[in-house]
Amino acid sequence: MTKSAHATSCSKTIHYWSGITLSVFIGFHLFNQLTSLIGADAHIKVMQAFRTVYRHPAVETILLIAVLFQAVTGLKMVFTRKRSSTVEKIQVYSGLYLSFFLFFHVGAVLYGRWLGMNTHFYFAAAGLNMYPAMFFFIPYYLLAVAGVTLHVAAVHYRKTGSLGWSRAIAITGVLAALLIIIGFTNRFQWREIPPANKAFIQQSFGG
Numbered sequence: 001m002t003k004s005a006h007a008t009s010c011s012k013t014i015h016y017w018s019g020i021t022l023s024v025f026i027g028f029h030l031f032n033q034l035t036s037l038i039g040a041d042a043h044i045k046v047m048q049a050f051r052t053v054y055r056h057p058a059v060e061t062i063l064l065i066a067v068l069f070q071a072v073t074g075l076k077m078v079f080t081r082k083r084s085s086t087v088e089k090i091q092v093y094s095g096l097y098l099s100f101f102l103f104f105h106v107g108a109v110l111y112g113r114w115l116g117m118n119t120h121f122y123f124a125a126a127g128l129n130m131y132p133a134m135f136f137f138i139p140y141y142l143l144a145v146a147g148v149t150l151h152v153a154a155v156h157y158r159k160t161g162s163l164g165w166s167r168a169i170a171i172t173g174v175l176a177a178l179l180i181i182i183g184f185t186n187r188f189q190w191r192e193i194p195p196a197n198k199a200f201i202q203q204s205f206g207g
């Protein structure tokens with residue numbers, strides 16, 4: 001095996017295993033976001049329960065390393081691999097968006113925590129309910145959730161050739177993305193945001 005073929009195969013293996021690690025967290029994380037349909041209190045309660053696991057220093061370290069590996073190896077493959085079919089294009093472009101999203105999303109959460117904020121429901125709800133920030137945050141989160149499932153659906157199709165299941169995964173993701181936005185915005189009737197979260201968004205987006 002040549003040196004560059006060996007490096008590509010290493011990147012693929014790291015991307016695969018960091019993707020599997022991240023998928024477990026994302027499954028619980030998106031379920032948590034869906035509880036916004038019940039209300040802010042329900043969302044906060046579920047997050048508090050989940051945090052006892054993913055905020056454990058060992059678990060969080062593994063999670064953050066997986067985020068870093070996933071984004072870096074994904075970006076590397078974008079520039080080294082040819083993409084000829086539509087499915088490959090969906091996989092690569094959704095992955096590209098996810099690298100961008102993960103960088104800003106996790107960066108914002110860690111920055112918020114460093115400022116001493118509680119990065120719970122209202123941390124995300126602020127951007128989704130405040131004018132004009134909502135014009136950025138609604139597509140930003142919609143594309144992220146849809147992007148995850150389009151990425152998984154494309155990988156599934158390339159591995160199994162099952163169009164039915166791949167379509168079902170993609171459609172479920174797009175529906176989940178819409179439901180999460182509906183939950184966070186209180187069915188587009190907009191939520192009252194606590195002053196600290198308002199100020200955080202106003203720093204960068206005005207309003």
Ligand code: HEM
Pocket residue numbers: 026029033047051054060063064067098102105106109118119120121123124141142144145148180
């Ligand atoms: C509408 C969709 C989403 C919303 C509203 C949302 C919201 C949040 C919030 C509020 C946190 C802070 C959690 C805490 O303080 O315990 C967080 C953390 C995080 N989110 Fe999301 N998220 C969304 C989608 C995603 C997606 C699609 C991904 C992955 C592709 C993702 C990956 C992460 C990661 C890795 C963390 C850091 C966890 C930690 O170490 O504390 N999120 N998200």
